[in-house]
Amino acid sequence: MKLCLLFICVFTLTLSASSFAQQERVSFDLKNVSVKVLLDEIQKQTSWCFLFNPEQTKQLGKLSLRVENETVEEVLNRILKDTDLTFKFKNDLIMIVPRNEVEDDKSKKNIRIVGQVTDNKKLPLPGVTVIVKGLTIGTATDGNGRYTLTLPKAEKLSLLFSFVGMKTREVAYTGKDTINVVMQEDLETLDDVIVTGYATIDRGSYVGAVTQIRAEDIQVAGEATIDQMLQGWVPGMSVINKTGKVGGSPKIRIRGTSTLLGNQEPLWVVDGVIQSDPLPLPDDASPLSSEMDGLRETASNAISWLNPADIETITVLKDASATAIYGTKATNGVIVITTKKAKGDGLNISYSGNFSVGMKPAYRMYDMMNSQEHMRFSQQLWEDRDSYNQNILPIGYAGLIQKLQKKEITRQQFEQEYRKMERMNTDWFDILFRNSFSHAHNVSISAQGEKVSSRFSVGINSTRGEAKGNGMTTLTASSNTTFRLDKRLIIDLQLNGSYRETEDFAFGVSPYEYAMNTARDIPAYHEDGTLYYHEKAGATSFSIPNKFSYN
Template sequence: MKMGFFLLVLGFTSVHATSFSQQKVNLDVKNETLLHVLDILQEQSGYTFLFSSEDVKDVKGISLQVQGEGLFDVLKKCLVGTGLVFEINEHLVVLRREDVKNSMQQRKYIRIVGNVTDLRKQPMPGVTIMVKGLTVGTATDMNGKYTLSLPEMKNLILVYSFVGMESQEVKYTGQDTINIVLKEAVSEMDEVTVVSTGYSNVNRRDMVGAYTTVKVDDIMMAAYPTIDQMLQGQVPGMIVRSTSARAGTSPKIQIRGTSTLLGNQDPIWVVDGIIQDDPISMNASTDMTQDMKDILGNQISWLNPNDIETITVLKDASATAIYGSRASNGVIVVTTKKGKIDRLSINYSGNFAISPRPRYSQFKLMNSQERIQFSEEAYEAGLYYQEEPLQQIYTYEGLLNMYQRGEVSPQDFVYHRNRLESVNTDWLDLLTRTTLNHSHNVSVSGASEKLNYTVSVGYNKNDGQEKGNGAERLTGRASLGINLRENIKVNLAINGAIGTTKSFAGVNPLDYALSTSRAIPAFNEDGSYAFYRIPFTYNYNSEAEAIGIGYNVLNELENTGSKVKNGLVSMNLNFSWKFLDWLEYQFTGGYSYNSTNGNSYRGERSTAVARTYRGYDYGSVEPTNPWFKAALLPFGGELFTSASTTTSYNIQNKLLFSKQFNENHRLNAMIAMEIRSTTSNNDENIRWGYVKDRGNKFVSPTNPSKFESLGNKNLTGFGIFDQLYNNRTAVSEQTNNFLCNSGRFL
């Protein structure tokens, strides 16, 4: 017989038939089913209704309207003509067919009491006791005690369960009292109550200080390619601030505020017990190198989020007791995944994210008609410009200046003015795009009593909304764990990653689109680029400063850019030997090799090179022109390259002590020796005369003996030519060694 229940948990308090009849309910139904009516009565009364679904499924057409009437009377009215009767036992209402009255009256109710404790005989509140095969049961109170009342049934089995404990099943054989002792479930306890500090795993209740542990599966977001971006808003006290919306950039993380104003403010990242090295800093003295610095990545840019099991954030000063003063900015401990015992898992996960490009309808910005109208109103109001507008047909102010000076006829003025008013350039459409970002991950994992293995490969492609910006990353990981004996374990892991990020060199497309007038055309009427004049300073040609320099953002993006390629290989070895239940030796060794190669360039056709080294637009001056002799770099642009490598190793020897005394006291201690060394090599070089579209060739700058300044500044000796001819190179090598012997109470 199939039984139906509305409530999952039976109450503890006895309720007699008298109180049942005094229970007041309201009912207003018309042609309803008995099942729906019982649902309403149960919700209002708090009683549990027990019945056979076969008995009530065909009972329909119940119409009744009562207000503040006793539950006993209402239920009798609902059952008139149905062939059903009911009886009450404490908080349980049992419905049955009238023709089985005799058999049901002979049926007994049983009452079971007891208490639940753990192995240390401590009461366990909140333990769930359920009838196997049914959804009815109860839970223990604050003292671990419980009471369960239900009809007598054959083969009654009670299931006792609690998070982190092994479930137990007990068959009812007529006993009135059942006391249970629950044991810890080791596999679940490791997951739920053990926290990794990087150096050791500590029981959650033994942890001191402020910390937060999150599972990566709970924070995984397809829109974010790296784990540091996924942590935004997930950890109390942690601020994850995006430095740029571009693909390949890393956010800045602060844990509980700023600990220093001038020094490094980044937290320490620890992956499987190995501290990750900071990336090599770059000299970002110009816009060109600053854009490349932003896409270098951080300590864990190589890490595939799908390979991570948990993340623990150590927030306060207690972290410095483990990692020293470097931990004043906080510590983020990453634990990677391992295979599940007695299971072979082959998993594929793919994520796709579409980000629509921004549109002007999302911003309160003037269109071209409003911009021209505003300029005309400003002029009619007699407002003055801070500087005289450059004469040109690509801006209203420049066109008006030409008209006032008689450079254009009234007809031409009106023609060009109307074109500026109607051009309504959509810079957002020209410079941004709708992106489709995707990531893929394939993993194979498994484990047995002796062996644990995991192999994974991941690919991520993240295109930025700004055209020309994008990042790709390919990662791989293999780990193997061997149980040599019950108390001796070895784990080996190998990680690899390569990535490429493309960005800009001194150009900010999105900022340009939101700050540039839409009355400026991007193209001429013949489809060629429209170069509007902008003010600039060139100390060696004051004549050129008077007419400005031509600028078109599309041309600038075509002739400038930056790219960074990263590669990493790392290996970790962990060995543990548990001499006694309370004494364990651990060895951790790690080696990593990280290479970064980047370049940033500005071509000879770019405005950036023209305004800095030439003083005139590309191709606008012949070699016989005096302006040509006043150019530092008549041909070619500039190229910045950076090649860096970081090699590091880490060796740890630890002796861990964890012992419990008198069931209520426990002591955790660690004696450790650590050796860590990091060697960084960096080679930065700037070369002038770079011509990318001629096979990456280099052209010599102007001969100093033939240089003739037309400005208010003259060269003294070789001057800037000393750099232009000899280039600028910076080579550095740095080695940091660290040795620590410590004993700590955890």
């Protein structure tokens, strides 16, 4: 027996030789040649090596054969037709053997499985690993997503399909020779890449300090903006809610305080677009001023228009390497947001909503004097001739004493008014506050096709704050459409709109401080139901603060 010796490459996965035999084609025109010459010609034009016994092939004699772009399998079938010889494939070898040996082998082994692997858009996936569960036998899909496996017979058999960025599929063999598989995207693998706003970079290639979280993991019912939800989620980032008012913007610091006179807020980037601050800092204004802080809390920040339900991921770039991407604007750090795109097949409609109720503050929560205790305390100060460290308004016990000294009232009237004030117990918290209530509703419609995918969403968020006169209503709408004109040309069209109305108080007005610092023996209303006024530092003021609206 004459052997053909070649170096054989060792593969980690055993590939089915017959599939390649169907793909490799040869062309030649030989006349009156031996089998060896003919097989040598095939070997020159392909990657196959032939193994045969010359004594067995003598029966073929001299051969004349004309071949035009035919597969190796077709040529061998023509040569060995009407003979007791056949061929079989093993690794990189084609062996010429007696036909009865192959029939005996078939009775012992071998099932052949073929199929195609695609994604949920019906696009073929090349390079998908296909292995037999529990064995080392496997293969990989070709450029068209197709695969072929030749396996030993077994009672139970399962194939595992795995690919980077896709969920691993396990499919049981049920006797069918064709198994086609559709693989789904694995969204959990988003952490393996970093979205910088201008590009998506592999995590292993990014050298900066970065934290990435999914929006759905941090969403909290009752919170209207994503910046309020970030508190406590990003290591090293400080999120301080300075106010309990509805719509208030928290103070976010990623890299500490880098300046005393300039802007200290991080840079916000949504789908690659830098967001501008709705309240740009004037050149002659100091961020240390309380007026500026109060206005900023009401006007909110650069992403107050964005619906949290439309957000997919949030990436925080925390170190100085972010300045290489965005320049000096990134001095205070960068927060990159990516919004949701169309998913799934066909038309999809989804709805999400939440309700939140909060209790208003009450005097039972605090250890404070009631009317009777405050009147007795004031009387004791007067009798002991003690003095306050600030001027006392002519209201309450102090006003009553002044009227008695000026003989505007008699002693009997004084006593009657004193008893009345003891029983007053004005509930400022009940007058100025209410139970908070908020509700949010979001509806999204998405459709995905082979060439066009689109997502449209609308949302409404209405929040009634604890303090009367403080509330917010936000309406948002977003639309993004992707056109896949070619493998190298993709067009994204995005449109966002929002309307936000915030009802707030004028600067310096704080219902909470008023309720905490105003004595309960002072009435809120006269007996006829009109507001009770009192003198304050020589000017008339309200006992209930007037409220202002900001739109």
